[in-house]
Amino acid sequence: MKAFIFDLNGTMINDMEYHTRAWQDIMNTDLGANFTYAQVKEQMYGKNSEVLIRLFGEGRFTEEEMQQISLEKERRYQQAFLPHLALLPGLQDFIESAHKHNIPMAIASAAIPFNIDFVLDNLNIRQYFKAIVSADDVTISKPHPETFLKAAQLLGVKPADCTVFEDTPKGVECAANAGMAAVVLTTTHVANEFAHLGNVVHFCDDFTGDYVRALVG
Template sequence: MKTKAFLFDLDGTLIDTMPWHFKTWQLVVAEMGSPLHGDALMNELYGNGAELMNRLIPGRIFTEEEAKAIVDAKEERYRQLYGKQITVLEGTREFLDAALLQKIPMGIGTASNQANIDFALDQLQLRSYFTGIVGADDVQLSKPHPETWLKLADALQTPPEHCIVFEDAPKGVEAAQKAGMKAVAITGHYAANDFGEYDNILKIVPSLNALQVRDFLYL
């Protein structure tokens, strides 16, 4: 059965932004009095909205409106402080070019908001590869809920079982598993054993540079 679509996370999978997001979150949570720092903070940087902020700032309960204002301000701060330093990860363009030659539909499913998505895709000239994009503004529930991947599969007009997700975070792989999709785990900021509980993983690699598109054409 030929694979019909490739679904990519954005930050940490295609582009090198995670160090800069982390630095910005460090500033924000410290200013808000959170005890989280280092690995404890990194492990909580998934999801979005009130659910995210309630984890980052223990002891407080945020409304969705309050959380969105904080997250949006954080993202603007990230773009201003570090936006010019983001780069494409090793192997990204080569892998996307090879998939394009095979006429495989590709899309992005990310917890980033639309401003960050537009900023990155336009600055790094990646937009032309993708026919579908689902971001934080497009879903009610973020990863590990499967909504992001299911909406993206729908946008690409591809059944979930014909999709392969490329993801650098365990919660994103979990979302793919819940969506009925196979996944490739990219070990950028997590170790291989962080993905050990998921049975939908085809490969665990350090970057897209370690992959060949032809290996995924018939699965």
């Protein structure tokens, strides 16, 4: 492998339930909606502003209002998830091994820097990653390939030489659009939800299995 690109939420940490519940709380309690957990979960991809537009419609909020709502949602998520913040099993050893083998790694996420910093700094893993691409660094969100293509560019490798770790169908579709293979972490979605995507090379619950370990072995 020439390079590894990681999605963050649901891929490196198992936190998507906390994001979904934080959104549901904001939308129903603060914004007067009545969305079910399943309805919110279905829209959990892309930038926060895009989530709001998909669920509430274009023009409901100004850009400033969406930024304020987004930050409040992330504060609630972080407060709830911090006691549970941990890398998926096997990931610490995996990134340490990849780092020792000089395999460049990037994080490429639709999260805002506020959330990426929350994870990297609380877990003290920033030093392992040569590049970080956040929601603020791209014009078009996943499944458009910009996020992963920018990560590959920053790592100085060809897209075809990258393996992406993802947990959502939209993220794997983004990898496919970028010409990259994907390893799927089944923290949030089950395998049959990826059946329409031909770039999946492996499904796993975490980073402890033989297939994943062999990527750096």
